[in-house]
Amino acid sequence: MTERAYHHGNLRQELLERAWATIDGDGLDALSLRQLARDVGVSHGASARHFADRTALLDAIAVTGFTRMNDALAAAVTSETTFAGQLHAAGLAYIGFAVDHPAILDLMYKAKHHPDASPELAALSRASMVVVNELVGEAQARGEVRSGDIERQSLVVFAAVHGVAALATDDLLDGVHWRDAAEATIDAVLSSLTGVDAP
Incomplete structure (x- = not known):
């Protein structure tokens, strides 16, 4: 799996926008950190660099x-x-x-x-x-x-x-x-x- 977003330096914003859309559309219970990372095409470890x-x-x-x-x-x-x-x-x-x-x-x-x-x-x-x-x-x-x-x-x-x-x-x-x-x-x-x- 590539970490395109992380290397381009916009992963934090991409994660935020995806998380916002998930909560906005389906509620807070629908938010999963691992699924969020998969949705934006990065590893869980990459997303953890921005949100512990x-x-x-x-x-x-x-x-x-x-x-x-x-x-x-x-x-x-x-x-x-x-x-x-x-x-x-x-x-x-x-x-x-x-x-x-x-x-x-x-x-x-x-x-x-x-x-x-x-x-x-x-x-x-x-x-x-x-x-x-x-x-x-x-x-x-x-x-x-x-x-x-x-x-x-x-x-x-x-x-x-x-x-x-x-x-x-x-x-x-x-x-x-x-x-x-x-x-x-x-x-x-x-x-x-x-x-x-x-x-």
């Missing part, structure tokens, strides 16, 4: 997941200029990521709590809350959000949006489309933070 064990691989996948999700949130926020627009865009981006990648999102949050979670994963896992804190703080400074504890208000935002994501990925919305549930929830949060009912 399953925990290391899952940590790297979680890092990739948080990076992609955080990038989507940042892009959503910068696409709007008002707090209402930013909150809607960011909320839909988060829930959309969850709906598109439910097994990956589940892995992301489990991996960040693992005792051996990397410092990079720990930092990236907090980034989405940092975005929400900044969003609420800046809106409060502009007078778009009522005064109050910014971290507490941000927690309400995150809890509401993540709650819709969890209901959607667990198929608990009883036929309601996730986007409709998201819009209704975000409107309710906006009303509580701004004192203005959604149109």
